[in-house]
Amino acid sequence: MSLWHPFTQHKTAGPMIKIARTQGAYLHTNDGKCIIDGISSWWVNTHGHNHPRIVEAVRAQAGNLDQVIFAGFTHEPAEQVAAQLLQLTDQHFSNIFLSDSGSTAVEVALKMAIGYWAHQGQKRAKILALDHAYHGDTFGAMATGARSVFNNLYADYLFDIIRLPFPLDAQILEKIFQEEAHNIAAFIFEPLVLGAGGMLMYDAQTLRRMMGLCKTYHVLTIADEVMTGFGRTGTLFACQQAGLWPDLMCLSKGLTGGFLPLGATLATQQIYEVFYDDDRSKMFFHSSSFTGNPLACAAAAASLSIWQEEPVVERLQAIHTAHTQARTQFQEYPAVQDIRLCGTILALDLADSAQNYLSELAPKLYRFFLENGVLLRPLGNTVYILPPYCVTQDDLELIYDCIKRALDDLGHDRRQRAI
Ligand SMILES: Cc1ncc(COP(=O)(O)O)c(C=O)c1O
Numbered sequence: 001m002s003l004w005h006p007f008t009q010h011k012t013a014g015p016m017i018k019i020a021r022t023q024g025a026y027l028h029t030n031d032g033k034c035i036i037d038g039i040s041s042w043w044v045n046t047h048g049h050n051h052p053r054i055v056e057a058v059r060a061q062a063g064n065l066d067q068v069i070f071a072g073f074t075h076e077p078a079e080q081v082a083a084q085l086l087q088l089t090d091q092h093f094s095n096i097f098l099s100d101s102g103s104t105a106v107e108v109a110l111k112m113a114i115g116y117w118a119h120q121g122q123k124r125a126k127i128l129a130l131d132h133a134y135h136g137d138t139f140g141a142m143a144t145g146a147r148s149v150f151n152n153l154y155a156d157y158l159f160d161i162i163r164l165p166f167p168l169d170a171q172i173l174e175k176i177f178q179e180e181a182h183n184i185a186a187f188i189f190e191p192l193v194l195g196a197g198g199m200l201m202y203d204a205q206t207l208r209r210m211m212g213l214c215k216t217y218h219v220l221t222i223a224d225e226v227m228t229g230f231g232r233t234g235t236l237f238a239c240q241q242a243g244l245w246p247d248l249m250c251l252s253k254g255l256t257g258g259f260l261p262l263g264a265t266l267a268t269q270q271i272y273e274v275f276y277d278d279d280r281s282k283m284f285f286h287s288s289s290f291t292g293n294p295l296a297c298a299a300a301a302a303s304l305s306i307w308q309e310e311p312v313v314e315r316l317q318a319i320h321t322a323h324t325q326a327r328t329q330f331q332e333y334p335a336v337q338d339i340r341l342c343g344t345i346l347a348l349d350l351a352d353s354a355q356n357y358l359s360e361l362a363p364k365l366y367r368f369f370l371e372n373g374v375l376l377r378p379l380g381n382t383v384y385i386l387p388p389y390c391v392t393q394d395d396l397e398l399i400y401d402c403i404k405r406a407l408d409d410l411g412h413d414r415r416q417r418a419i
Helices: 053-060 074-089 102-118 139-144 152-157 170-183 202-214 270-276 294-309 311-331 361-371 392-418
Strands: 019-025 026-029 034-037 095-099 124-130 162-164 184-189 221-224 248-251 263-269 336-342 345-352 380-385
Touching: 034 074, 034 392, 074 095, 074 152, 074 263, 095 102, 102 139, 102 184, 102 270, 124 139, 124 170, 139 152, 162 170, 162 294, 170 202, 170 248, 202 221, 221 392, 248 294, 263 380, 270 380, 294 380, 311 336, 311 345, 311 392, 380 392
Parallel strands: 124 162, 124 184, 184 221, 221 248
Antiparallel strands: 019 026, 026 034, 095 263, 248 263, 336 345, 345 380
């Protein structure tokens, strides 16, 4: 064995499943099995695997322009994606910085926020973030994420954060701002759904209230829409439900329809202007070698045009309707402690003595689901469905049935133990 896989304890995980082919909502294994992708391959896939328009766009791009340095040079695919994103966000932002993942989109946003104040002669030493947050696995992103088993080992190396407790309380936020706003560069948050923290949800009014307070106290807002973006919460972007755009917005995952890696940090004119100067030392010092990769940009441009030309919103609504009915059925199961639904995401907390990521239920359920041809990857005792939008009603029924069988088994196990 030579590969070291992410978030994998190789000693207990068993062999990795070899995938030969993907199509629509399905993964096809080397040994001929087919698995329904109930989590959109780690939340990246939107329109289904190998969507023909994205395949074609990448194929055409590959024959023409592969990669070019993005400092001092530009190209059509990047400019097209930028124009599409600016239009889709109501021209609220003025500039888009491209990188290559969700974590890098977050790092860029944090550095822009800190630089924004520093270039104006204000040292704002703190970042405000949510309890249970997850923003990626690079160091800045880890620092803003909640301290947990994901990053405990590195805790001494992470900068301090002001942490807003969850469930959110606007009064607590206001108190923090009254005392410390002058020292806070930015408030970073996952809007409406905290993904890796356990699919925790909060409503659009709370989001609006929090963003409004940031405005009042002159604290920059960074919306991390890496997971929530591109339809997961029922609208293209979660912030749209609050009716407010942030100062900085981080995108990745579904940006290319999940086809190729690409990150984007959207910044307002106000932020861009602070870096725009005759003084070269004020440029934004950040790059990665593959910034603006033309193939990734071509995939993104194709994916964004699918949003405009195919009935994607209807597909989101159909998933939401199916989830709403399934929720009622899941409520009947004693093993289900809590159910949350937002857009296309349905999450169930199951009763378990360990209510954290290392719950033994997670690997057990993961294996059970896979044996039944369904890819779901519980976050501790939280089972969630986050499907690609091409998923059919029958596919969804298959996933719900599989979860119900697992819940039946859990109920049976518990009764046995009680005897
Ligand atoms: C909200 C959020 N931000 C950032 C990231 C990091 O993205 P990436 O894994 O592409 O670095 C993730 C990944 O799951 C995420 O959910």
